[in-house]
Amino acid sequence: MDIQHIESFWPFFQRFAIDVVVAVLILALGWTISRWLGNVVQRLSARSDRIDPTIIPMFRTVVVWSIRIFTVIAVLSQFGVQTASLIAVLGAAGLAIGLALQGTLQNIAAGIMLLGLRPLRAGESVTVAGGVSGTVDEVGLFLTRIVQADGVQVTIPNSTVWNGNIINLSRNHNRRMDILAFIRYGEDVNRAIEVLLKLLDEQPVALKMPEPSVFVSDRKDGTITLTLRVWSSAGDFTNLQNDLNRQVQMRLEQEGFQSPMPVRVAVDTGKHP
Incomplete structure (x- = not known):
């Protein structure tokens, strides 16, 4: 009786095993492609004189995680999950998370404004909110990193930088x-x-x-x-x-x-x- 039950479920096990293998392959391939493409975008952007070095890390992050999100959706669809329903659920969850993480969203919005208006760029000497002075290392999606003259790295939320005075000491010649x-x-x-x-x-x-x-x-x-x-x-x-x-x-x-x-x-x- 047990053998008969096992035999009846065997086709299901086979399909499930195949789906798991395919999902793992898709996931590994997607992660590999996202990392490789992110590095390619970073190298090509660094070589271009028209692209501000400050925006390169954020550009790379957007490319990497866009590919990874599509990879996860492809993996879930491999198991028969309805992606339309999933997107609706993710939208509702995103709204709830957004309300709970208003401060984080402010940092993202401030990061976009900093990258768009560019009051400071990577490599420039600045003094920002709180009297922090040094060389801009990176303006990311959430945080701005500044290296002080003594070699200490200071990480500041983007909203704090954007809402305070930004004194750029090296913008003018x-x-x-x-x-x-x-x-x-x-x-x-x-x-x-x-x-x-x-x-x-x-x-x-x-x-x-x-x-x-x-x-x-x-x-x-x-x-x-x-x-x-x-x-x-x-x-x-x-x-x-x-x-x-x-x-x-x-x-x-x-x-x-x-x-x-x-x-x-x-x-x-x-x-x-």
């Missing part, structure tokens, strides 16, 4: 810096300005246009404050800033100018010997 110098009251201001202008003229990476300038910006506490205003390319900005900060007071002292001394004001406490 040239940047201006203001360097402060200090001399005492009574010193020859005009000669100090000439000395500092000569210092600026000696800097090979300082731009000649707009023309560098030096002017008096403040007077208080026995100190005259001079401001050196100069432009440089974005790539040379940090080095030039460091060089001038190191050389300005040194050059003034070499030319005979004395550094200001702090002014101390005596306070009468009312106590007398």
